[in-house]
Amino acid sequence: MIVIETHHRASPELLAATNHLIPQLSSSFAGLTMERLEAVLVHESVTFFVARADSAIVGLLTLAMFPLATGLRAWIEDVVVDTSARGQGAGDALVNAAIATARDAGARTVDLTSRSDREAAHRLYERMGFVRRETNVYRFSLDN
Numbered sequence: 552m553i554v555i556e557t558h559h560r561a562s563p564e565l566l567a568a569t570n571h572l573i574p575q576l577s578s579s580f581a582g583l584t585m586e587r588l589e590a591v592l593v594h595e596s597v598t599f600f601v602a603r604a605d606s607a608i609v610g611l612l613t614l615a616m617f618p619l620a621t622g623l624r625a626w627i628e629d630v631v632v633d634t635s636a637r638g639q640g641a642g643d644a645l646v647n648a649a650i651a652t653a654r655d656a657g658a659r660t661v662d663l664t665s666r667s668d669r670e671a672a673h674r675l676y677e678r679m680g681f682v683r684r685e686t687n688v689y690r691f692s693l694d695n
């Protein structure tokens with residue numbers, strides 16, 4: 552059974568899970584210290600979701616919400632499920648929990664980006680009702 556939790560304080564367990572799981576999403580991830588993880592988790596705009604299966608952490612998702620003149624917006628980032636636990640609904644449960652939190656907070660939209668080769672992710676998001684937008688995503692790298 553998959554259980555979803557939210558966390559607003561860092562712990563050794565969360566740090567170990569983050570440093571194990573995020574490299575399965577990003578090859579450039581250098582690893583976090585406890586202080587950096589704590590800074591993310593205590594931020595008022597951030598809700599950090601954890602999926603557990605048989606008490607072990609198997610997945611993560613970060614939801615960021617921020618107010619704009621056009622309404623409260625929500626972004627889903629850093630969605631990852633351990634290779635050993637994929638296909639059991641953890642991704643679905645994490646995204647569902649994030650949508651429910653955004654809805655309860657009054658967000659107008661939930662956005663995310665996903666690289667074109669992430670086929671399992673696209674299948675998951677489209678199955679859950681995300682609609683692909685025709686837009687360009689730009690990035691200005693600040694290198695910090």
Ligand SMILES: CC(C)(COP(=O)(O)OP(=O)(O)OC[C@H]1O[C@@H](n2cnc3c(N)ncnc32)[C@H](O)[C@@H]1OP(=O)(O)O)[C@@H](O)C(=O)NCCC(=O)NCCS
Binds near residue numbers: 637670674
């Ligand atoms: C995308 C990801 C989070 C989905 O997690 P998950 O827990 O496997 O999600 P679900 O079990 O809810 O299944 C989602 C889809 O994954 C695919 N899937 C199913 N079994 C799978 C398996 N054993 N291995 C890989 N993908 C599988 C299926 O297409 C499934 O959709 P379906 O149920 O409609 O067939 C996970 O594959 C992952 O971490 N991928 C690498 C990182 C990544 O791409 N993150 C998303 C960034 S935008």
